[in-house]
Amino acid sequence: MPIASQQGWLTPSRLFYQRNHFEPPAARAGGWTLTVEGEVERPFQLGLWELTRLPAISLWATLECSGNKRAFFDPPAQGTPWTEGAVGNAEWGGLPLRAVLARTGVKPGSIEIRFTGLDSGRHQETGETVHFERSLPLAVALDPATLLAWRMNGEALPPEHGGPLRLIVPGWYAMASVKWLTRIEVRRQPFRGPFQVRDYVYLPERGAYDRAVPVTAGRVNSFINWPVGGSVAPPGRLTVQGLAWGGEAPVAGVAVSPDGGRTWEPAVLAGPEAPYAWRQWSCTLERLLPGELVLRSRARDADGREQPERAPWNAKGYGNNQTVPVRVMVSRSPMLALRPGPAPSPPRSGPLA
């Protein structure tokens, strides 16, 4: 997702980032089934039509790839070198998973739920042929916001985003939101598939799986979408805009630095509010003089966690939420005649054209 295109709150499905481990399966809604089994009182298999005739609830959730901003680790980490675009905000529609589990019944002693996608292939490190599979602790699976989703942005969930059926786990990095979901297993033992214990773990050094810490909830993060890095701004006043989101807790505030992180000014949170969705923010810098600005945005969540200047390095490059510099030149002349902002100033220069 090109972040300069993210000027609004919604990310259109067409622009939403895609990250899959295997080729998307030839998933057809017609023959799709969801199996719920394992430690349940009443295992069952359900056709998609049986699920989707039920009334969807909808919620907004910002999903971020745990490898977002991996490119900013130094030394480089293993994995796709995402910069800042592996994040998006969409409306997801479906049924809370717990409504289905209330029907199957969960046996006492169960601790986890395993989710299997229809996509499969060879795992890069282990060489095994596996499906993409992940598990969740029971409490997270039973959260009312954990959805079996078949709608995205008001339409059928597109195949490239996991349609016909995807698990949505708001607040967690997006590897938890298993696409092409076809099987749910309630378990008494922790699941130890390769996408649970080899990938998506914080490793203090390469291969140190004995000290692996699982990647779970998202970390507070933000980006600047205006001005675009490398652009030229007029002297005087500049409104910096962007988006900010939490994972473990919602965003509580954003600050903007005009000097690379030396000084900070508070931004104003704006736009729609929804529990698991990012917030728009803006911050108007005044009395800018000609020269280079190094802008940074720094979000803080409701528990007081803040984006660091450098995220803790880990071998596979997950969870990087550090602030990122955006360089802008302030020109000597007011060459840009119109600028956005909540309160446009009175005319200071000649006509527009």
Next chain:
Amino acid sequence: MPIASQQGWLTPSRLFYQRNHFEPPAARAGGWTLTVEGEVERPFQLGLWELTRLPAISLWATLECSGNKRAFFDPPAQGTPWTEGAVGNAEWGGLPLRAVLARTGVKPGSIEIRFTGLDSGRHQETGETVHFERSLPLAVALDPATLLAWRMNGEALPPEHGGPLRLIVPGWYAMASVKWLTRIEVRRQPFRGPFQVRDYVYLPERGAYDRAVPVTAGRVNSFINWPVGGSVAPPGRLTVQGLAWGGEAPVAGVAVSPDGGRTWEPAVLAGPEAPYAWRQWSCTLERLLPGELVLRSRARDADGREQPERAPWNAKGYGNNQTVPVRVMVSRSPMLALRPGPAPSPPRSGPLA
């Protein structure tokens, strides 16, 4: 827009209702110009590229056709017999009109602004060949939420929704949001074009133009999107869901009647909040017995205005915000195994499949 498809908060552009007076013009972004003239200090003409390179601000606004629910007037009113689908909620991106007017300067003594769409044709009543044109009082035009919009739901504004450039007037019935906007004229006199004084006026009887009252801000309104009229619900508990919006003021509350309007229960407002956008709501009815339910939803705005059981009749059928009955049968057996709701009940019947 089929209201049963409106299960979420966002209305996808593809499903958003369309109501035009003339054929959409062959509007090309390349050659598009916006002229700002009349009582301004510095008239100008602007190419679309000059406008759209500027950073868009975005806001959510629910737009409703003033003829929505016209079909419920009795006796029938003149005009397209819309039922409930001429309303939708989208994210609009563009520049506040007042930022442009701050640059052109508005001369003292100006009272109105006239907006001209590129579309034209013969006016049905007067027979004149005219463009679609409307005016706004200066104060409304200068409201920071009145936008020159070139984006809808995060993408380029589609031609069928007024692209490349549309005026968006949040809070007003949607005739004010002139599509294919190409000319803005600042005026000292009220504009009296046919879409200002013949159409979009409340007429106590046919032809009574001497007593015409202009259609302006929207009236508080709502609909039920679940359950769908004519469906069968299990006995016991039923969660009724829908959307509600204001015009002059935001929605403050919604009530639901299970008996056609005799008794009312409060609904819970839910989902995202944004100043000019509708709210999702739900209301769980308990201990339903077999038989017919006649559901109605009734929204109330922050100024205490409520939807009436019958809207005041007017000859052209505008501004109907009355409550609408939705008939549902409650069956004798719990044949629907899964139902939505914030707190799913424990299993009461056998397995799902």
